[in-house]
Amino acid sequence: MGERDAPAASGLPVVAILGRPNVGKSSLFNRLVGRRIAIVDDVPGVTRDRKEAPARIAGREVLLVDTAGLEEAAPDTLFGRMRASSEVALERADVALFVVDARSGLTAADRAFANWLRRARRPVILVANKAEGRAGAANAMEAYELGLGDPIAVSAEHGEGVATLMEAIAEHLPAPPDEAKEEDAEGAEKPLRIAILGRPNAGKSTLLNTLIGEERMITGPEPGLTRDAIASHFRDAEGPVRVVDTAGMRKRARIADRLEEMSVAASIAALREAEVVVLVLDATLGLEEQDLRIARLAEREGRALVIALNKWDAVEDRAAARARVGDALESSLAQLKGVEVVTMSAATGAGVEKLMPAVRRAHERWNRRIGTGALNRWFEQALARHAPPLVDGRRLKLRYVTMPKARPPTLVIFGTRAELLPFEYRRYLLNGFRAEFDMPGVPIRLQLRGTENPYAEKEE
Structure with a gap:
C-alpha cells in the first residue's frame, strides 16, 4: 500500500489544512500536532508535499494533514501538481481547515478557493491566522465575507485561539464507532x-x-x-x-x-x-x-x-x-x-x-446560547441607558448583536464603525451581558463588525 493511502489505513478521522501559500498552515500544523514537524519559513511555497501526523484534538485522535499552498496554475506545472495534491487531501478529509491571513487581509485567491470549498461537501472551518491581540481579532472579522461561517481567530505562532479551534474541530468530527453504538443503545x-x-x-x-x-x-x-x-x-x-x-x-x-x-x-x-x-x-x-x-x-x-x-x-x-x-x-x-x-x-x-x-x-x-430576540432586547436597553461614545467627533451607530457560538459565549456586534468602539464601552456591554443573562465567571468573547447589518433597514 502506498504512502498516499495512509489516511484511509489509519482508521483515524482526517483533518486537512488548506489555504494559499504563506498564511501559516505549517505553523498551525505544528501547533496542533504539538511538536515541530513541518518546516516553517517566511518564503512562500516551502511545503510542497502533504505531511501527515497523528494529533490529539479535544480528547480525540485524528490524522492531521498539512498541504501545499493552493495556487491557480496549469496542471503540468509544479504548482499545478501541488494544488492537485491538496485537492486529494480534501477528498479524503473528514474536516477541512481553510486558513487565511488576518494580518494581510483577504485576496482574490482566498475568495476563489472559498468558492471551491463551498462546493466540496465537506465540513469547512474558517481559520483567520496571524490574529495576535485585539487588532488581529478585529481584522479576522473581514473573513466573514467568504461565506464559510464564523472565522476563528488564532495565532499559530503564539498559540492564541487554538483551544477554540480544537473545540470546533471536535464538533465536526464523525462520532467514534464505539461511542456511536453506545449512544444508539443506551443514550450514553x-x-x-x-x-x-x-x-x-x-x-x-x-x-x-x-x-x-x-x-x-x-x-x-x-x-x-x-x-x-x-x-x-x-x-x-x-x-x-x-x-x-x-x-x-x-x-x-x-x-x-x-x-x-x-x-x-x-x-x-x-x-x-x-x-x-x-x-x-x-x-x-x-x-x-x-x-x-x-x-x-x-x-x-x-x-x-x-x-x-x-x-x-x-x-x-x-x-x-x-x-x-x-x-x-x-x-x-x-x-x-x-x-x-x-x-x-x-x-x-x-x-x-x-x-x-x-x-x-x-x-x-x-455552554449556554442566548436567543437573538432576547439578546437584542437587552442590547437596545443597554444602548438606551448609555449611548455609544463619540469617536473623532462622530457617534458610533451600533445596530445589532448576534451570538454565533457558545463554549465560550461569543457576541458579534454589527454597526457603522463598530470596530472603533472604546475599551471602556466594550467592558460596559460585557458586564451588562453577564448581569442580564447570569454569566458570572465565564470568559466572554466580543467581536465587532464595522459593516452595516444587512437586515437593519428591513427591521427599521
Missing part, C-alpha cells in the same frame, strides 16, 4: 471534561483522589510528585466526568529542568482539552501571582473556571482569608468577574461535595 452521554491545575503542593492530587474515591494519585508533602497529566473517570449526580490531574505549574523562571518543562507543557495541553478548569489554591497562602497567571491562561483559552480554595481547615481567620481572595479576584481578574470560589479540604473531604455542583453550573453557563 459524553463526559464532562475537567482539568485540575494549580501551583505545586496545593492539593490537586489529593482532590482528585477524593473525587474518584480511590488512591489514584501518589500524594505527599513534597511538591512536584505529579509529573504528567493523568486522566481518570467517575460519575457525579449528573453524569460521567473525565478529570485530568496535572503537574504543578511554577513561574517560568523557576522551571529548572527539561522534565519539568515537559510536565508544564502537558498541563497546558490538558487545560486546552478541558471544558472546565478547577484552579486549586492553598488557602493558607492565598491567591498569588502564579495562580492569577493560570486563571488568565484559562480565560485566554476560553475555558470555564472554578476556584477550589483548599486546606480551608487549616485557616484560622476565614473571613479575612476569603476577603483577601475576593479582593484579588476583583482587582486582577475582572475578565472573569463572579467566578465561583469553593472552600474545602481535599484531605478530610469537608466541602468537596460543593465542587462538582459549582463545576456543573460553570459548564452550563459556558
Whole structure:
C-alpha cells in the first residue's frame, strides 16, 4: 500500500489544512500536532508535499494533514501538481481547515478557493491566522465575507485561539464507532471534561483522589510528585466526568529542568482539552501571582473556571482569608468577574461535595446560547441607558448583536464603525451581558463588525 493511502489505513478521522501559500498552515500544523514537524519559513511555497501526523484534538485522535499552498496554475506545472495534491487531501478529509491571513487581509485567491470549498461537501472551518491581540481579532472579522461561517481567530505562532479551534474541530468530527453504538443503545452521554491545575503542593492530587474515591494519585508533602497529566473517570449526580490531574505549574523562571518543562507543557495541553478548569489554591497562602497567571491562561483559552480554595481547615481567620481572595479576584481578574470560589479540604473531604455542583453550573453557563430576540432586547436597553461614545467627533451607530457560538459565549456586534468602539464601552456591554443573562465567571468573547447589518433597514 502506498504512502498516499495512509489516511484511509489509519482508521483515524482526517483533518486537512488548506489555504494559499504563506498564511501559516505549517505553523498551525505544528501547533496542533504539538511538536515541530513541518518546516516553517517566511518564503512562500516551502511545503510542497502533504505531511501527515497523528494529533490529539479535544480528547480525540485524528490524522492531521498539512498541504501545499493552493495556487491557480496549469496542471503540468509544479504548482499545478501541488494544488492537485491538496485537492486529494480534501477528498479524503473528514474536516477541512481553510486558513487565511488576518494580518494581510483577504485576496482574490482566498475568495476563489472559498468558492471551491463551498462546493466540496465537506465540513469547512474558517481559520483567520496571524490574529495576535485585539487588532488581529478585529481584522479576522473581514473573513466573514467568504461565506464559510464564523472565522476563528488564532495565532499559530503564539498559540492564541487554538483551544477554540480544537473545540470546533471536535464538533465536526464523525462520532467514534464505539461511542456511536453506545449512544444508539443506551443514550450514553459524553463526559464532562475537567482539568485540575494549580501551583505545586496545593492539593490537586489529593482532590482528585477524593473525587474518584480511590488512591489514584501518589500524594505527599513534597511538591512536584505529579509529573504528567493523568486522566481518570467517575460519575457525579449528573453524569460521567473525565478529570485530568496535572503537574504543578511554577513561574517560568523557576522551571529548572527539561522534565519539568515537559510536565508544564502537558498541563497546558490538558487545560486546552478541558471544558472546565478547577484552579486549586492553598488557602493558607492565598491567591498569588502564579495562580492569577493560570486563571488568565484559562480565560485566554476560553475555558470555564472554578476556584477550589483548599486546606480551608487549616485557616484560622476565614473571613479575612476569603476577603483577601475576593479582593484579588476583583482587582486582577475582572475578565472573569463572579467566578465561583469553593472552600474545602481535599484531605478530610469537608466541602468537596460543593465542587462538582459549582463545576456543573460553570459548564452550563459556558455552554449556554442566548436567543437573538432576547439578546437584542437587552442590547437596545443597554444602548438606551448609555449611548455609544463619540469617536473623532462622530457617534458610533451600533445596530445589532448576534451570538454565533457558545463554549465560550461569543457576541458579534454589527454597526457603522463598530470596530472603533472604546475599551471602556466594550467592558460596559460585557458586564451588562453577564448581569442580564447570569454569566458570572465565564470568559466572554466580543467581536465587532464595522459593516452595516444587512437586515437593519428591513427591521427599521
